[in-house]
Amino acid sequence: MSLQPSSGSWNLLLLAWLVALVSTLSALFIGEVMGQAPCVLCWFQRAFMFPLAVVLAIACYRSDFAIWRYALPLAAIGAVLAFAHTLLYAGLIPQPIQPCTATGPSCSGAEMTIFGGVPLPVLALLAFILITVLLIIIRRRTI
Template structure:
């Protein structure tokens, strides 16, 4: 039973890492290949996603299922920023209080989409939230009695 729990936890940890890694590659592609300059909120989200890719890769390699202690807070802060950005993008939060400068790219502009209209802030929110859920399942999986 313990081996099965460990195997399941490792696959969940791998899935969390893949999400962080692919999200990091995706924003690099959008910025560097497609030439879309990230707004202020995008930069903050990147600041929380990029380290997740590294931390979760090391945790997978070492089978460190206690990684949730530091990865969940990191993903949680990223999710809060992505939620703020999403609410700003959809118009719930007024543009006058957005952190983006008048000279830089807009946090709520039409160029905040990819693949025919998917909002980048919403995709970031989904990625951060999924990572949190997977890591909490890893945590719960490790606490189950054998």
């Protein structure tokens, strides 16, 4: 089965990869350079974002527009995790459900912000949503 992209599909694929790449590099910068240890939910989100940066790069190189079949589940699951993290950060998830322990970084603490108060879980959620939307558009243009 050969997928023929419409005009602009490659640019959308490139944009999805750039979002994943910037998110991955940002997470590494925050953890390794700024010294902020990731919380439990951040680790799970990284487990879905880091592979996206790799598979979307390969898809760009190969002009593989069927990548949505593999990348869309990663992005959607990552978005669900980031949404739960955002709810936890906002205090909308009850205390007993919180996955963070007393020994590690808090999933809802003040250190979960950047740029003067922008919550990291919200940034992760926006990145996953943007990648998901771009992959859905690619899927619709290539089927």
